[in-house]
Amino acid sequence: MGHSPSSPPKPVEPPVELHVFKELDGVPMEFSIPEIPEKRKPTDQFFLIVFFVLLGIMMGCCIYTLCYSDLNRVTRGYDNCGNVCGEKNPLIEGINCTGKDFTEEKILMYTDESALKNLDYLDTQPNECVNYCDDYNI
Numbered sequence: 001m002g003h004s005p006s007s008p009p010k011p012v013e014p015p016v017e018l019h020v021f022k023e024l025d026g027v028p029m030e031f032s033i034p035e036i037p038e039k040r041k042p043t044d045q046f047f048l049i050v051f052f053v054l055l056g057i058m059m060g061c062c063i064y065t066l067c068y069s070d071l072n073r074v075t076r077g078y079d080n081c082g083n084v085c086g087e088k089n090p091l092i093e094g095i096n097c098t099g100k101d102f103t104e105e106k107i108l109m110y111t112d113e114s115a116l117k118n119l120d121y122l123d124t125q126p127n128e129c130v131n132y133c134d135d136y137n138i
Helices: 018-022 046-069 113-117
Strands: 107-110 126-131
Touching: none
Parallel strands: none
Antiparallel strands: 107 126
């Protein structure tokens, strides 16, 4: 396991080039030793190119999403008609409940308390933008 005082250390032979080592007698042909660092070449170039291409595509998707999405829908919430709480909503022709001014109603209230316990059920429940949740207890 270690160097004991009773046995002298064995001398270490200098490194031998790989082609010289493979020519020695008694070395099996399927035996492989890595090349010395000076003779190595990079092998992950293809992976690196694919990685940077996919990273660029992902960054493009993120930039597109940030530029063309309405993040207030996620942060503030919206009622059943799609009106965002806390802001004046645009009127969409053909839909009667759009275009409401909810600048004062900044809180999204779910009218069914059981919906808060099941997130899958939450999206289908009626909700409304309110000023204050007066009689709402969880």
